[in-house]
Structures are given as C-alpha cells and as structure tokens.
Amino acid sequence: MRAFAETLDSLSTTQSRNGKLALLTAYLRAAPDPDRGWALAALTDGLPLRIAFRRILSDLMAARTDPVLFKLSRDFVGDTAETVALLWPTPADPVTPPRISEVVDWLLNAKPSEHAVIIASVLDRCSVRERWAFLKLVGGAPRVGVSARLAKTAVAEIGGQDVSAIEEVWHALKPPYTELFAWMEGSSERPDPGSVPVFRPLMLAHPVEDADWPSLDPLDFAAEWKWDGIRVQVSAKSGEVRVYSRTGDDISPAFPEIRSAFAHTDVVADGELLVVRENTVAPFNDLQQRLNRKSVTSKMLRESPAHLRLYDLLFAHGEDIRALSFEARRERLESWHAEDRPLLTDLSALVPFTTFAELEEYWRGAREAGIEGLMLKRRASPYLAGRPKGHWFKWKRAALTLDCVLMYAQRGSGKRSSLYSDLTFGVWRTRDGANERELVPVGKAYSGFTDVELRDLDRFIRANTTETFGPVRAVTPKLVLEVAFDAVQPSTRHKSGVAMRFPRIHRIRWDKPADEADTLDATLAMIDRPAA
Amino acid sequence: MRPVETWLYPASLGLYCEPGDFYIDPPRPVDRALITHGHSDHARSGHAHVLATPETIDIMKVRYGANCAGDFQTAELGQTKTINGVSVRFVPAGHILGSAQIVLEYGGRRAVVSGDYKRAADPTCRPFELVPCDVFVTEATFALPVFRHERADSEARRLIQSIARNPERTHLLGVYGLGKCQRMIALLRAEGFDAPIWLHGALVGLTALYQNLGIDLGDCRPASTAADADLKGALVMCPPSALMDRWSRRMGDDPVRVFASGWMRVRGRARQRGVELPLIVSDHADWPELLDTIVETGAEDIWVTHGRDDALVHQLSLMGRRARALALVGYDDDAE
Structure with a gap:
C-alpha cells in the first residue's frame, strides 16, 4: 500500500502526461503481483468489489467525529474520502499498512455486513496518505487524472509494446492481471483471449490539409460521408456481443438493442453509432442522453433508438481480415451484411466521384444536408491501429464563424499556467422591450492562436481586468474574437441558451469595435437542423 | 477582581x-x-x-x-x-x-x-x-x-529528494515572504542542502534581515542576478502569487511547482494552484x-x-x- 499511496499521491498533483506515465510505469514495474494488478484494476475498469461505500464512511465517521465538525471539514475539503482520510486518528506508533492484495482478499471474501469493520481496521493501520490512497482504491474511480488508456500505456511500456497490444487482449483478462504482467516481462506467452469478443484498436483519420491535395490521386481513394455520432466497434463471437468506444471502453450495457442485433453474428465491425428516428439521424445531443449509462430504461430505448451505420469489417467469421485492402474489406462487409442482415444497421454509402472538384461540390453541400463532412479512404490501405499517416483523411465541412466579444479569461495549465489562455466570449443580446444590449457567453476556446498571439492576448487581459475570481479574470468587453466552430446547439447549461461545438479562435480582431460583434439572434439562426 | x-x-x-x-x-x-x-x-x-x-x-x-x-x-x-x-x-x-x-x-x-x-x-x-x-x-x-501538519524536517527532505530525482527541472518553491521563507531555508540547510538558493526580489530584504540578525541561511542570492543556466535544476523561492505568474516563465518550460503551507494538507488546494509538490509546513x-x-x-x-x-x-x-x-x-x- 505504501508504494501505491506515494504513486497515487504524486499522480494527483502531476499535470503532464509524460510525468504521470513515468510515475505509473515505475510503480507497475516495481510492485509485486498481485498488488499491482489490483492497482491497475482500480485505475481502469474498477475493482470488482461491491461496497456500500458512502454509507459505510458516514457510519464510521458518525461514531468517531462530531457531525458539525465533520460537515465543516467536508465542506472545506470538498471530497468525502479525503476528509475521512484526514480526520481518521493517526496511530501513535509507526504502523505497517496491509498489502493491497490482502485488503482486496478480505473485502472480496467478506459479507457486506463485515465491510465496515474491515475498512476501519485498514484505516487504523495506515498513515494519512495511505488512508487516502486506500479509500480511493476501494471507493471507485480515484479521479487522479489518469485515464484507463494511460494506465494501459504504462503496462505496455514495461514490455516495450504499443498500447494497442494490451487493448487487443484487455477485455479477455481479469484483475489482478498476472498473466498480462508475465507477458510484458517476457516470462510467458501472450494471453489467449479465447472466446471473448475483445476490442481491436481502431483506425483513425487525419484532417486533410491544403498541402495534402497535390499528392493525392482521386483514383486511389474512396469517399464516404462523415456521420456525426460516436465511433464504435461491435465485437461478436459465440453469441456474446460487446460494444466498445473508440478508446476501448466497454459501453455494451448502454446499447442492449445493438447487442441483440449482432447476437447471431461472428464479426468485428467498425461503425458510427447514431440515434435514428423514422429514417432521420437525430442531433448528437439525443445520442448523448444514451451514453455513460450502466443500464437503459425502456422509455429511452423507445424515444432514442440506437442505430449502427457500418464503415468497415475487421474480422469476418473469426478470420482476421485487417491486412486486406479497404476495397477487399468493403466487399466482405457488403456480402456479410447481405447474408447476416443484422437489424438496426445499414452500410455507410460510398460517395461516387471521379475528380476532387466533383467531391468538393458534395463537401460544400454538407452543411446544408446536415452532414459533418467527408471521409477519404485509400483503397489499398489495410486496417491499421491508431492514426497512421496517409491512409484515411477527414474533410470536415467548413467551419462557421461569429464575431464574439472576450468576457472572461482563465489561466491554462502546464506550460500555459502563467498565461491566460482559456477564453470565454459572448455575443450581444437585446432583452425584450429594452433598448440596452448585454453580452451573454456562448463558448469557451483554448486554441487557434499562435504563441505570439497568446502573449498579446495575455497582455491585453492583464491590462483590462475588471474583476478577479480565483483563477478567472473578467475583462473589459472590448476585444472582438472571430470564433470558428462546427455547429451551434441548444443548451440549458448556458445563460445564452446555446453552446458551440469545437470552437477555436480564428482571428483576433484588434481593429473591430465590440459594438459591431454578432448578436444572439444571429447565433440562434445557426442552430443545426436534423440530418436527413 | x-x-x-x-x-x-x-x-x-x-x-x-x-x-x-x-x-x-x-x-x-x-x-x-x-x-x-x-x-x-x-x-x-x-x-x-x-x-x-x-x-x-x-x-x-x-x-x-x-x-x-x-x-x-x-x-x-x-x-x-x-x-x-x-x-x-x-x-x-x-x-x-x-x-x-x-x-x-x-x-x-x-x-x-x-x-x-x-x-x-x-x-x-x-x-x-x-x-x-x-x-x-x-x-x-x-x-x-x-489540519494536522506534517513534521517540517521530513517535508524539507521530500523537497530535497525531488530536486535529486529531477536534476533537469527548476524547483520553484512558493512561500510566505516573512517567516516561512527563512524557516524553509533553515530547514533545508539543516538537512544538508547546501546549493545556492535563488530568491525572488520580494524575499530578498527580509531574508537579509534574518541573516543580519544572526540566523545562518547559507548561500542565498537574488534570482534577478542569475543567468538562465544558473536556474536550471536549481531551487528558486518566490511568494505564492509569483508561483504561476509571468515571473515564473524564466524557470523553463516545466518547473516543479512546490508550495509550503498548511493549506497544502488539502489536495484540492494544491491542485487549484497547479502545485506539483505540496509541502505541509505551517507557522x-x-x-x-x-x-x-x-x-x-x-x-x-x-x-x-x-x-x-x-x-x-x-x-x-x-x-x-x-x-x-x-x-x-x-x-x-x-x-x-
């Protein structure tokens, strides 16, 4: 527990990805089995424990602290587990904390009624940092800024492998992952996923840049529409079906209808998950309601039905066809789909074209048609994990722009921590019946400017601050920012009632008076209509 | 009475x-x-x-x-x-x-x-x-x-260990200018840290006063007199407000930000300030x-x-x- 506590403690205050990766790798290399495997589980899919954590903590503290002091402390600290760790009496004599594996064994083999006693006895044997780490370990997501993928990357580093190698076997493994560490350390073979429908890392596209076009030959490429849903992989084998997000998270429980649709198949398919009603793709917002759920209600299934638009096939009837060309895989996709006919699916249509000029016409019409853009896929390319260069390109529809007024600025993090780089901007709203206009925030952007422009912005913000709230500064509303974004959506979270998707600073309009910035009415007029 | x-x-x-x-x-x-x-x-x-x-x-x-x-x-x-x-x-x-x-x-x-x-x-x-x-x-x-503070000497050792582990990175230690600054220097010296310590301008006068009053703080120098190369991997001290501010840009792309304060007991406080190494030392x-x-x-x-x-x-x-x-x-x- 001690080494884990030190690592988790450092992770919680380390900002850089490389710093976190180095800490994790060092811990996973040095820690013994099975402790490191349980730690890995806590940082990825969670430990397989069912503990009534909140209730136990509140019972334990009720018996040990005054409720008023506990509440004052909890309010100040802002995190219950951390408050408990800080308030728990520190033993007078030095103690040795139990090993992670001991703790997990005790909890796995205990009756729920015994959990509280076990947790109390572990806390009694720990220092304050160890108490915090222990409670984060068994309390669900530790929230130390480590994604599951980063944790898997650290495991891969041990074996000098790419993270995709871990991802391909991950869902067939169970904590404490001893066979995974043995494989990375070279003392055993790659674990066999057996009959589990595992995740296969996705192939991703690069944005097409102006400089790319001269080197591209239209004959080498197939084109597809770029659909605005979430990219998923459906992996089906022996009646078992999993739906994975593009990062390899198992999101199956949220989409039972897709699982049923594939139950009779034996494939790994790549596609876009959409909500489709009466043959019309619903706005992205509707899909969002279905995400991040452990279960779905029948009402949600009825009102926001899921649909899978298929792009590609990685495995067909157990055969790995990733090394085949896109064209050959597409044929396999079409023939398989015609044969198995899974419900709630269709194929992403190929867009026929002979010249890029022709394709550009489609691209120009994308926004009108409610489509996010086009994809270009090299006909000869195999299916490669990650984001390989020169194979797939995404050609997003042209951005919309609005002239907005800078309202607030916040410090960035890491290398930008001394610079006000997070900018909140607004547009003018005229209240009904009033003559005066006010600014309402419509978005926040962190990018699009050069380093030199960032320094200029920082100087402007410091010189024009009207109020400071913690890390945020309110600035005199006089600088116009031309903001580029993909779309505007209705939003209940913002005072303006709208939210921008993918906003970035397109140009800084030092020359333009704030009065001439855009209005909320102009912004509302840009809200997307559902796509056909 | x-x-x-x-x-x-x-x-x-x-x-x-x-x-x-x-x-x-x-x-x-x-x-x-x-x-x-x-x-x-x-x-x-x-x-x-x-x-x-x-x-x-x-x-x-x-x-x-x-x-x-x-x-x-x-x-x-x-x-x-x-x-x-x-x-x-x-x-x-x-x-x-x-x-x-x-x-x-x-x-x-x-x-x-x-x-x-x-x-x-x-x-x-x-x-x-x-x-x-x-x-x-x-x-x-x-x-x-x-709030139960840590032992100040062991917190000073944590800082010394971090400096040894990250020889390429400047350690920027935020401290209250009167008292905490000089106490941290004294604690570091007592733990055997004898490299020069570079001070933000706001800390120079009071540190000199402590030294004039007979408190041995070793080799302390104004950071304004340092060449950029001097600061690489060195220990630099500043008031908390300078920790994240423009002044800190001199410390390279990726300094280890350290803050010695009783408030560092609470992780959220450290994170809020972008502190990588919180030291729980209080006066x-x-x-x-x-x-x-x-x-x-x-x-x-x-x-x-x-x-x-x-x-x-x-x-x-x-x-x-x-x-x-x-x-x-x-x-x-x-x-x-």
Whole structure:
C-alpha cells in the first residue's frame, strides 16, 4: 500500500502526461503481483468489489467525529474520502499498512455486513496518505487524472509494446492481471483471449490539409460521408456481443438493442453509432442522453433508438481480415451484411466521384444536408491501429464563424499556467422591450492562436481586468474574437441558451469595435437542423 | 477582581485595553499600538507609538521604512513593563522571528493575547512559552480537525529528494515572504542542502534581515542576478502569487511547482494552484496544537480572533469551555 499511496499521491498533483506515465510505469514495474494488478484494476475498469461505500464512511465517521465538525471539514475539503482520510486518528506508533492484495482478499471474501469493520481496521493501520490512497482504491474511480488508456500505456511500456497490444487482449483478462504482467516481462506467452469478443484498436483519420491535395490521386481513394455520432466497434463471437468506444471502453450495457442485433453474428465491425428516428439521424445531443449509462430504461430505448451505420469489417467469421485492402474489406462487409442482415444497421454509402472538384461540390453541400463532412479512404490501405499517416483523411465541412466579444479569461495549465489562455466570449443580446444590449457567453476556446498571439492576448487581459475570481479574470468587453466552430446547439447549461461545438479562435480582431460583434439572434439562426 | 472583558475588548479600531489605553495589532493607525509580530495584517504602518520586540521593529522598518511609526519602544522577551497600571509582558509565540504573545495583568486577572503561534520546532525563532491565564486570546487559522501538519524536517527532505530525482527541472518553491521563507531555508540547510538558493526580489530584504540578525541561511542570492543556466535544476523561492505568474516563465518550460503551507494538507488546494509538490509546513498551530494549548493555559474563557472560529468555538463548547469569536476585522484568514 505504501508504494501505491506515494504513486497515487504524486499522480494527483502531476499535470503532464509524460510525468504521470513515468510515475505509473515505475510503480507497475516495481510492485509485486498481485498488488499491482489490483492497482491497475482500480485505475481502469474498477475493482470488482461491491461496497456500500458512502454509507459505510458516514457510519464510521458518525461514531468517531462530531457531525458539525465533520460537515465543516467536508465542506472545506470538498471530497468525502479525503476528509475521512484526514480526520481518521493517526496511530501513535509507526504502523505497517496491509498489502493491497490482502485488503482486496478480505473485502472480496467478506459479507457486506463485515465491510465496515474491515475498512476501519485498514484505516487504523495506515498513515494519512495511505488512508487516502486506500479509500480511493476501494471507493471507485480515484479521479487522479489518469485515464484507463494511460494506465494501459504504462503496462505496455514495461514490455516495450504499443498500447494497442494490451487493448487487443484487455477485455479477455481479469484483475489482478498476472498473466498480462508475465507477458510484458517476457516470462510467458501472450494471453489467449479465447472466446471473448475483445476490442481491436481502431483506425483513425487525419484532417486533410491544403498541402495534402497535390499528392493525392482521386483514383486511389474512396469517399464516404462523415456521420456525426460516436465511433464504435461491435465485437461478436459465440453469441456474446460487446460494444466498445473508440478508446476501448466497454459501453455494451448502454446499447442492449445493438447487442441483440449482432447476437447471431461472428464479426468485428467498425461503425458510427447514431440515434435514428423514422429514417432521420437525430442531433448528437439525443445520442448523448444514451451514453455513460450502466443500464437503459425502456422509455429511452423507445424515444432514442440506437442505430449502427457500418464503415468497415475487421474480422469476418473469426478470420482476421485487417491486412486486406479497404476495397477487399468493403466487399466482405457488403456480402456479410447481405447474408447476416443484422437489424438496426445499414452500410455507410460510398460517395461516387471521379475528380476532387466533383467531391468538393458534395463537401460544400454538407452543411446544408446536415452532414459533418467527408471521409477519404485509400483503397489499398489495410486496417491499421491508431492514426497512421496517409491512409484515411477527414474533410470536415467548413467551419462557421461569429464575431464574439472576450468576457472572461482563465489561466491554462502546464506550460500555459502563467498565461491566460482559456477564453470565454459572448455575443450581444437585446432583452425584450429594452433598448440596452448585454453580452451573454456562448463558448469557451483554448486554441487557434499562435504563441505570439497568446502573449498579446495575455497582455491585453492583464491590462483590462475588471474583476478577479480565483483563477478567472473578467475583462473589459472590448476585444472582438472571430470564433470558428462546427455547429451551434441548444443548451440549458448556458445563460445564452446555446453552446458551440469545437470552437477555436480564428482571428483576433484588434481593429473591430465590440459594438459591431454578432448578436444572439444571429447565433440562434445557426442552430443545426436534423440530418436527413 | 476586574473581569477581563471590562478592561480588554474589541473596539472599532481593534482589540483595545482600556486602562492601558493601547491597542493590540490594530488594523488601523492608532495612538499606541502593541504589536505581536511583523506580518502585515498584524503590524501596520502609521501608528504614533509602537511597542514590540526588537526583531518585530526591525521587520516593520524593512517593510514600511524607518519612519513607519511615530516612535518605537522595544519590549525584550520576558521583561515586564507597566503601562498606566497594566502589567505588560512579551513572551515567545514560536510563530516567526520576534513573534510574541502579549501577557496583560490588571485587576488581579491575566489575559494572554497570543497573536499567531505554533508549537512545532522552528530553527529561526524562539519556541512558544506557555503562560497560564484567565483569558486566552487565540487565532484559528487552521482550526478544522482535518489540519494536522506534517513534521517540517521530513517535508524539507521530500523537497530535497525531488530536486535529486529531477536534476533537469527548476524547483520553484512558493512561500510566505516573512517567516516561512527563512524557516524553509533553515530547514533545508539543516538537512544538508547546501546549493545556492535563488530568491525572488520580494524575499530578498527580509531574508537579509534574518541573516543580519544572526540566523545562518547559507548561500542565498537574488534570482534577478542569475543567468538562465544558473536556474536550471536549481531551487528558486518566490511568494505564492509569483508561483504561476509571468515571473515564473524564466524557470523553463516545466518547473516543479512546490508550495509550503498548511493549506497544502488539502489536495484540492494544491491542485487549484497547479502545485506539483505540496509541502505541509505551517507557522500556525494545527488543530491538536490549538486544543492542547488552550487546555494547557487553563483559561476559563477563550476568545478567538481570526480564521475558522466557527469550528473552534464549537469544539471548545463540546469540551465545556466558554469560547467566543471576537469577530475582529482586518486579519487575513488565508495568508500562509
């Protein structure tokens, strides 16, 4: 527990990805089995424990602290587990904390009624940092800024492998992952996923840049529409079906209808998950309601039905066809789909074209048609994990722009921590019946400017601050920012009632008076209509 | 017997001793001020007459200039003076160099105004001395049971280990400029760290004063005189406000930001400030020290000046003691 506590403690205050990766790798290399495997589980899919954590903590503290002091402390600290760790009496004599594996064994083999006693006895044997780490370990997501993928990357580093190698076997493994560490350390073979429908890392596209076009030959490429849903992989084998997000998270429980649709198949398919009603793709917002759920209600299934638009096939009837060309895989996709006919699916249509000029016409019409853009896929390319260069390109529809007024600025993090780089901007709203206009925030952007422009912005913000709230500064509303974004959506979270998707600073309009910035009415007029 | 509250009470200009006709740590200029220590929320400029320890007077002069009060009278620690029939004695508070508790006796009752204090060891000042009393006036900066500071020497070792582990990265240590700065330097020196320590301009004057007053802090240099190469992998100290600000851009792309403060006990505070290495070192009493000290004084009444008076008053009432918040204005609850 001690080494884990030190690592988790450092992770919680380390900002850089490389710093976190180095800490994790060092811990996973040095820690013994099975402790490191349980730690890995806590940082990825969670430990397989069912503990009534909140209730136990509140019972334990009720018996040990005054409720008023506990509440004052909890309010100040802002995190219950951390408050408990800080308030728990520190033993007078030095103690040795139990090993992670001991703790997990005790909890796995205990009756729920015994959990509280076990947790109390572990806390009694720990220092304050160890108490915090222990409670984060068994309390669900530790929230130390480590994604599951980063944790898997650290495991891969041990074996000098790419993270995709871990991802391909991950869902067939169970904590404490001893066979995974043995494989990375070279003392055993790659674990066999057996009959589990595992995740296969996705192939991703690069944005097409102006400089790319001269080197591209239209004959080498197939084109597809770029659909605005979430990219998923459906992996089906022996009646078992999993739906994975593009990062390899198992999101199956949220989409039972897709699982049923594939139950009779034996494939790994790549596609876009959409909500489709009466043959019309619903706005992205509707899909969002279905995400991040452990279960779905029948009402949600009825009102926001899921649909899978298929792009590609990685495995067909157990055969790995990733090394085949896109064209050959597409044929396999079409023939398989015609044969198995899974419900709630269709194929992403190929867009026929002979010249890029022709394709550009489609691209120009994308926004009108409610489509996010086009994809270009090299006909000869195999299916490669990650984001390989020169194979797939995404050609997003042209951005919309609005002239907005800078309202607030916040410090960035890491290398930008001394610079006000997070900018909140607004547009003018005229209240009904009033003559005066006010600014309402419509978005926040962190990018699009050069380093030199960032320094200029920082100087402007410091010189024009009207109020400071913690890390945020309110600035005199006089600088116009031309903001580029993909779309505007209705939003209940913002005072303006709208939210921008993918906003970035397109140009800084030092020359333009704030009065001439855009209005909320102009912004509302840009809200997307559902796509056909 | 004159109950203390009849001759010592909060008035509009600060805590006032009526028969003595003086204020203690008044936040606004007054005719006669007794000052517990040199922190700016306790020692202000513009009083006509100031009574304080020699070190506190030196600190005030460095901060505000030699003419920051009409006249200065020194109070040696332990010596008793009488002001208009009130007996006044300055006793070490263990907070920073020159810090004192002020012991007042009048009408057969004794009150101790402790200012800010701590019980933990500090190589840069004399340790806290306990004075039994009828009324104990206490701070409550860290008066929540979550605040239990770490041992300062082991926190200093954590910093030294981090410097050794990251030889390429500048360590930028944020500290309160008076007291914490010099204590951290002394602690690091005591743990064998003998490399030059580079100081932000705001820390130079007071650190020089400590050295002039005989506290050995080793090789300390103004960061403004350093070549950029000198700062690489070095230890640089600055006030907390500079930790994330433009000044810190000199420290390379990726300095290790360190902050030594009692507030670092709470992870959210460290994260909020972008601190990578939080050191839990405080010049204030933590929760157990506050409670122990209050009990040891044997005081019947406890008056709480500033900080988390809500929690402390509640706890003392649970312990069966009379406690009240003085609600004095003008003190920083947050500065450390």
